[in-house]
Amino acid sequence: MKNIVTFAATALLSSSLASAAIPSTPAEQEKMDRFITGLMSRMTLDEKLGQLNLPPSDDIVTGQTIDSNIGAAVARGQVGGTFNIKGAEKIRDLQKIAVEKSRLGIPLLIGMDVIHGYETVFPIPLGLSCTWDMDAIERSARIAASEMSAGGICWTFSPMVDISRDPRWGRMSEGSGEDPYLGSEVARAMVRGYQGKDLGGKDDVMACVKHFALYGASEAGRDYNTVDMSRYRMYNEYFAPYKAAVDAGAGSVMSSFNLVDGIPATENKWLLDDVLRRQWDFGGFVVTDYGSIGEVAVHGLEDLPEASARSLKAGTDMDMCSFGFIGTLKKSLEEGKVTQDEIDTAVRRILEAKYKLGLFDDPYKYNDVEREKSDIYTEANRAAARAIAAKSFVLLKNEGNVLPLAKKGRVALIGPMSNSAANMPGTWSVAADKKKYKSLLQGFRDALAGKAEVVWAKGSNLYEDPALEAACTVFGNDMRDPRSEKELLDEALAVAAGADVIVAALGEATESSGESSSKTDLTLPYTQRRLLEALLATGKPVVMLNFSGRPTVLTWESANVPAILNVWFGGSEAADAIADVVFGDVNPSGKLTVSMPVNVGQIPVYYNHLNTGRPKNPADPSFQKYRSNYIDAPNEPLYPFGYGLSYTDYNYSDFHLDSDTLDSDGAVTATVTVTNTGSREGDETVQFYIRDVRGSVARPVKELKHFESVSLKPGESKTVQFRITPDDLRFYDYNLDYVAEPGEFEVMAGPDSRRLLTQKFTLK
Numbered sequence: 001m002k003n004i005v006t007f008a009a010t011a012l013l014s015s016s017l018a019s020a021a022i023p024s025t026p027a028e029q030e031k032m033d034r035f036i037t038g039l040m041s042r043m044t045l046d047e048k049l050g051q052l053n054l055p056p057s058d059d060i061v062t063g064q065t066i067d068s069n070i071g072a073a074v075a076r077g078q079v080g081g082t083f084n085i086k087g088a089e090k091i092r093d094l095q096k097i098a099v100e101k102s103r104l105g106i107p108l109l110i111g112m113d114v115i116h117g118y119e120t121v122f123p124i125p126l127g128l129s130c131t132w133d134m135d136a137i138e139r140s141a142r143i144a145a146s147e148m149s150a151g152g153i154c155w156t157f158s159p160m161v162d163i164s165r166d167p168r169w170g171r172m173s174e175g176s177g178e179d180p181y182l183g184s185e186v187a188r189a190m191v192r193g194y195q196g197k198d199l200g201g202k203d204d205v206m207a208c209v210k211h212f213a214l215y216g217a218s219e220a221g222r223d224y225n226t227v228d229m230s231r232y233r234m235y236n237e238y239f240a241p242y243k244a245a246v247d248a249g250a251g252s253v254m255s256s257f258n259l260v261d262g263i264p265a266t267e268n269k270w271l272l273d274d275v276l277r278r279q280w281d282f283g284g285f286v287v288t289d290y291g292s293i294g295e296v297a298v299h300g301l302e303d304l305p306e307a308s309a310r311s312l313k314a315g316t317d318m319d320m321c322s323f324g325f326i327g328t329l330k331k332s333l334e335e336g337k338v339t340q341d342e343i344d345t346a347v348r349r350i351l352e353a354k355y356k357l358g359l360f361d362d363p364y365k366y367n368d369v370e371r372e373k374s375d376i377y378t379e380a381n382r383a384a385a386r387a388i389a390a391k392s393f394v395l396l397k398n399e400g401n402v403l404p405l406a407k408k409g410r411v412a413l414i415g416p417m418s419n420s421a422a423n424m425p426g427t428w429s430v431a432a433d434k435k436k437y438k439s440l441l442q443g444f445r446d447a448l449a450g451k452a453e454v455v456w457a458k459g460s461n462l463y464e465d466p467a468l469e470a471a472c473t474v475f476g477n478d479m480r481d482p483r484s485e486k487e488l489l490d491e492a493l494a495v496a497a498g499a500d501v502i503v504a505a506l507g508e509a510t511e512s513s514g515e516s517s518s519k520t521d522l523t524l525p526y527t528q529r530r531l532l533e534a535l536l537a538t539g540k541p542v543v544m545l546n547f548s549g550r551p552t553v554l555t556w557e558s559a560n561v562p563a564i565l566n567v568w569f570g571g572s573e574a575a576d577a578i579a580d581v582v583f584g585d586v587n588p589s590g591k592l593t594v595s596m597p598v599n600v601g602q603i604p605v606y607y608n609h610l611n612t613g614r615p616k617n618p619a620d621p622s623f624q625k626y627r628s629n630y631i632d633a634p635n636e637p638l639y640p641f642g643y644g645l646s647y648t649d650y651n652y653s654d655f656h657l658d659s660d661t662l663d664s665d666g667a668v669t670a671t672v673t674v675t676n677t678g679s680r681e682g683d684e685t686v687q688f689y690i691r692d693v694r695g696s697v698a699r700p701v702k703e704l705k706h707f708e709s710v711s712l713k714p715g716e717s718k719t720v721q722f723r724i725t726p727d728d729l730r731f732y733d734y735n736l737d738y739v740a741e742p743g744e745f746e747v748m749a750g751p752d753s754r755r756l757l758t759q760k761f762t763l764k
């Protein structure tokens, strides 16, 4: 029997007509179709349903894969793929079972949530987006692809492109912030980085755009919560990055946990079929999120069999961990609730993905144990991660040029984030090998070796309440100090007493953000604030490093601390990268891609909002009765979208257009001069926004439409241009037609979404 099975697998492979890449010509497409049609003609219904099944990998022990539940299911042909296993050898064992023990020898898709790097970890995606550097972002995805493919992974559950305006939602850390234009640029860059030219290379992996759709609008920022949104808002504000990723050729899409128009995304035919496949022409496959078909019943809709049938009919191809497809679709077929055609369509899409990845040519393409030894966490990859991390930090305040610090004297590094290497990489660092990473303390010591002394104290726990701290350190990154908060504080003050300058490493822990990490209080926990106040009371210069996976509320800090650098979670090389910026080897250039609120009550606060009929007069900061404003807080966030300082200063001048009219087939060029007026070389991201002054529906007060980074030496000026065409003015109108409406437009240029120069033109 064994021989027959092996023969079947070998026969399939040797008869393979696969060519390892996305077909780019009709002939190649036809070849793929023929191959898959041939394969499907040999598949039983059970084998077909097996391809649609994406179970978790469980704990596979190297050398014993065949004895694991998943190994047995793979041998029975009941598994299309699995995810989040680390180790090329282990994965090879599993693939071998699929190839040699399952009747048809169809290889598995092996996925992983590599959302900001594999072992070389880059900043969390929110931090990455603050680089505004698409080459750097693409590079980070390329390096991630090269490392994960060396580790046996061919499919990443990334990019996560959910727009979010609610920092209470912990998953904001996984996305690119609040802006559809920037989010779309990032989405494209990441897909390019992961998939390479055509998935043909052995270091190309398939992207999975998630979470389709609108997940970032979970009500009240509570994870997995309801979403309810107008189509106008979906199309104009939330859909753009998903569409951009699809247009860039992303091979797969993951549906979201939330409802869309009252129907869970996973079984929402309008979303998955009308929008994704028909309007956007998506040709890849759709996978559910973890267990979401099973959750349909909990939302108060159908039970598992019905939900599985509806999900398939809606356009879902692969069931992650609900076991609804494999467990119930056969019966649904018998009962006429789904058709053979619908099952076949889904199967074909999964097989196409495997074909495009080249797995039919070489099922072990991603199981090169030698590459695993040589291509992961290399010096070159780490150097790139360090440089990119340094670009992601946002300098929020730098009164009296406290930063950069001189490499001399005695530097006190104090705070709960100062000596915890495990808390550097940030959420979803599935493949991270944290033992290899440095703590910030080590980074500082290395940077100052032979030049200055570093003294250290923890200063406080993350939270005084151990239960709160435990909730933020769930994956074993335990950082709790058993001493009392008073003892910790006293020690810190004694250490600080002998120092020339204090660096306070404060904020959130890695798992304070990410999935299932919603928060209602975004201020610094009380014990850390008490520490910070005590450090400031020493009268020494204090620099605050804010570790965060979201915009936190820094209202008190911004009023009281001279220098604040937001360092997000910078990845495996964060410690060195932070030292690079703090001690001036790198001039910070990151800019916020989310608004940082004054307080939680302002949320949602975002720059590209619609106007009200009663806007507040911005010239008058006091409360204005019968105007749209708060009695107790400003409308504006503390730090706006696009904001970020440098160690040098820039001046914007001479903003002009080459014409004040734009023809429907023409262009207008906006030009601004940027001058480095400070004393250091720096990189400045110049931003251009547009406002459609009057539309057939209300239009945002401004929308980012272009940006460009320039390097400027002290005293140097450069002009930066934005060539505006009617395409830049298009939006989805009331009928969801994508139009540019004639009339008046404002175009703005500046260093962030608040400080802008304005010009006007008319679209004819």
Ligand code: BGC
Pocket: 084, 113, 157, 210, 289, 290, 515
């Ligand atoms: C998350 C996804 C992730 C999946 C697989 C889910 O809980 O929502 O983002 O890709 O798990 O790990």
